[in-house]
Amino acid sequence: MSHAADPAARRRRWPLFLPFILVVLLAVAWTAVWFYAAGRAQDEIAAWRAREGRAGRTQDCASQSIAGYPFRIEVRCGGASFELKGTPTLQLRLPSALAAVQVYDPKLLISEFTSPLEISEPGRPPSTIVDWRLGQASVRGLPAGIERASLVLDAPTVRDAAGGGDVVFKARRVELHGRLAGDATPGNPAIETVLRLNGAVADKLHPLAGKPIDAEIATVLRGVDDISPKPWPTRLREWQARDGWLEIVSARIAQEDVVIAVGAGALRLTPRGGLDGNLQVTVVGIEKLLKMFEIDRIMSEGQIGATLSALDRLVPGLGGIARQNAAPGLVAALGQRTVLDGKPAVAFPVRFADGTVFLGPFQVGVVPPLF
Numbered sequence: 385m386s387h388a389a390d391p392a393a394r395r396r397r398w399p400l401f402l403p404f405i406l407v408v409l410l411a412v413a414w415t416a417v418w419f420y421a422a423g424r425a426q427d428e429i430a431a432w433r434a435r436e437g438r439a440g441r442t443q444d445c446a447s448q449s450i451a452g453y454p455f456r457i458e459v460r461c462g463g464a465s466f467e468l469k470g471t472p473t474l475q476l477r478l479p480s481a482l483a484a485v486q487v488y489d490p491k492l493l494i495s496e497f498t499s500p501l502e503i504s505e506p507g508r509p510p511s512t513i514v515d516w517r518l519g520q521a522s523v524r525g526l527p528a529g530i531e532r533a534s535l536v537l538d539a540p541t542v543r544d545a546a547g548g549g550d551v552v553f554k555a556r557r558v559e560l561h562g563r564l565a566g567d568a569t570p571g572n573p574a575i576e577t578v579l580r581l582n583g584a585v586a587d588k589l590h591p592l593a594g595k596p597i598d599a600e601i602a603t604v605l606r607g608v609d610d611i612s613p614k615p616w617p618t619r620l621r622e623w624q625a626r627d628g629w630l631e632i633v634s635a636r637i638a639q640e641d642v643v644i645a646v647g648a649g650a651l652r653l654t655p656r657g658g659l660d661g662n663l664q665v666t667v668v669g670i671e672k673l674l675k676m677f678e679i680d681r682i683m684s685e686g687q688i689g690a691t692l693s694a695l696d697r698l699v700p701g702l703g704g705i706a707r708q709n710a711a712p713g714l715v716a717a718l719g720q721r722t723v724l725d726g727k728p729a730v731a732f733p734v735r736f737a738d739g740t741v742f743l744g745p746f747q748v749g750v751v752p753p754l755f
Contacts (some may be wrong), residue, residue, distance in 0.1 A: 408549040416660035421487055422450050424455050435578035439612050440469035464497075467506065471615040477502045477510075483558060485734075493523045502545075511546040532563030544588070565604055573609040578602045598638045599648075606630040617755035624653040624755075634661060642669040645724055651736065656741035657753030666731040668724050 432442055446463025466476040481497040497519045502510040517539040525531030535558075542553040558581055565574035573616070579601045587594035607628020610619075635646035649663030668675055719732025737740040741749045 418453050418487060421457055425450060426457060442467040444697050452484060455487055456484050457487060458482060472505050475504050483586070491525055493526055495521045509545070509697065513543045513545045514540060516540040533561045550588055551585070552588040553586045555581055559586070572606070574604055574606045575608060576604050595639055599636065601635040602633040604633060606631065620653060620657065622753045624655065624657070642672050643724060653754060654738045656738070657755040658734040659751045659754070660738055661736050663734040664730050664731065665734050666722060666724050668727045668729045670718070670730040
């Protein structure tokens with residue numbers, strides 16, 4: 385009786401092992417899929433490097449490894465180097481970079497890279513060194529084409545290695561996001577971008593940037609359909625010839641108690657490379673801004689200055705009194721009183737006419753041609 389019951393009992397128990405068997409089979413199948421994807425990743429990397437090389441952008445790794453099993457494909461590049469051919473040719477070096485994609489979402493690439501980034505010309509010591517605490521980037525749409533991309537740097541600093549190692553820029557955080565605009569077409573390319581700065585300081589570049597600046601600037605760049613390496617004057621000249629323009633959707637820049645908000649505007653380049661366009665600007669703390677940019681100097685220069693000097697010749701000291709009381713009149717002449725963030729502000733146009741800069745009705749400077 386017991387011998388007859390044993391086969392029956394075994395037949396009743398085998399379904400208990402079925403889930404385990406299925407898990408093992410799925411694991412074997414998934415492992416095969418992962419190794420196939422890893423092999424494809426190697427092929428895609430080689431093809432991508434070949435395409436980039438033909439476009440004048442050369443990438444290489446001193447060492448390369450693939451890991452991430454079971455759900456990710458991670459490619460680690462040690463001693464990463466990038467060469468961008470142009471005038472001048474630039475060479476970029478990183479200690480290491482890590483790029484990863486999920487096996488079930490291969491169009492999203494996430495990368496992390498360690499500092500410092502050394503920028504130099506081939507065969508020369510670094511001219512610029514960029515450090516950060518955490519650097520990350522993401523790209524959606526590969527390998528067919530980039531749909532959107534992001535770059536985030538925590539605590540970045542930029543040092544002028546060729547000029548003694550001085551810090552020329554630092555910030556608590558920098559973010560740059562870009563994506564294809566909704567109305568972009570092959571014949572009418574357009575890229576939406578958002579730049580965010582937190583606690584940015586660049587006093588070596590300009591004294592006005594010596595105190596921390598917070599900014600968020602949203603733009604649409606139209607007419608850019610070629611990102612191959614080339615000198616900036618050549619790139620800008622070609623962009624102007626394609627009737628490219630920069631649409632500023634919104635912008636906000638704050639520094640202590642001075643807040644600048646740009647409602648809207650557009651900028652182009654003229655055939656000679658001059659900046660051309662209009663911006664509508666609203667400013668809290670306009671009086672301080674006028675002093676920062678020394679715009680109040682226009683009250684003692686040009687036609688207005690000549691008028692005040694004439695007053696001095698008529699009645700000594702009268703021109704000085706007029707100068708002391710000119711600031712309120714200048715503010716009133718710039719634009720309209722308004723409110724921003726619950727604080728008194730002034731709204732006025734900023735106009736660029738082939739490089740000449742106007743604040744309201746006043747000419748305040750000239751931007752040199754960009755090519």
